[in-house]
Every structure is written in structure tokens, then in C-alpha cells.
Amino acid sequence: MSPVEIVLPAVLLLAGIVSIIGARGGLPRNRYFGVRVNAAMGSDVAWVAAHRAAIAPAWIGFVTVTAVAAIAWFGPSSLIALRYVVVFIFIAAVAATLVIANRAGRAASSPGRT
Numbered sequence: 001m002s003p004v005e006i007v008l009p010a011v012l013l014l015a016g017i018v019s020i021i022g023a024r025g026g027l028p029r030n031r032y033f034g035v036r037v038n039a040a041m042g043s044d045v046a047w048v049a050a051h052r053a054a055i056a057p058a059w060i061g062f063v064t065v066t067a068v069a070a071i072a073w074f075g076p077s078s079l080i081a082l083r084y085v086v087v088f089i090f091i092a093a094v095a096a097t098l099v100i101a102n103r104a105g106r107a108a109s110s111p112g113r114t
Contacts, residue, residue: 022035072086
């Protein structure tokens with residue numbers, strides 16, 4: 001087993017947990033921990049909205065990366081190339097999480113918000 005099959009799912013698991021804590025208001029806006037996209041840093045409302053929006057993509061990424069990593073680990077050695085797929089899915093999941101969170105933060109900060 002390589003670090004890829006351990007570290008990347010763990011990072012996405014942490015992102016999912018942090019998103020839930022932030023969405024519930026348990027993680028105050030800060031510069032060190034949480035979804036720190038520009039739009040989320042604008043206000044407490046945007047911070048919570050960004051974390052709420054980040055929950056689904058973070059968890060979907062975690063489940064997908066963990067499943068593919070397990071296949072790569074437990075499967076035959078010919079599936080070793082799946083490590084590259086794990087890395088690609090990880091990057092896509094992180095990017096999707098950040099884009100979706102940024103959009104939600106911007107929407108929550110917009111003046112015309114009801």
C-alpha cells in the first residue's frame with residue numbers, strides 16, 4: 001500500500017468533517033482551518049454557506065477516492081495504475097469542493113439576497 005491510498009482519502013474525510021462542523025456554525029471564520037475561499041471569508045453568513053455547500057462534494061470525493069484506492073490496494077498488481085486515477089479523482093474533488101463553496105459564499109454575500 002502506498003501513501004496515496006491512505007493520505008488522499010484521509011484528507012477528503014477531514015474536509016467532509018470540517019464542512020459539517022463549519023455548516024453547523026461550530027467553526028468560526030478564521031485564516032487557518034476550513035474552506036478558506038475568498039467569498040467565504042467575507043462574512044460569517046458566507047462562511048457558513050460555503051461550508052454547507054462543501055459537504056456534498058467533499059463526501060462524494062471521499063467515498064469515490066476511498067473506493068478506487070481500495071480496488072487499487074486489494075486488486076491484482078496489474079491495477080497499480082489506479083493510483084493515478086485516485087490522484088486525479090482527489091484533485092477533481094478538491095477543485096469541485098472549492099468552486100462550489102466559493103459560489104455559495106458569493107451568493108450568500110450578494111446584496112440582493114433574500
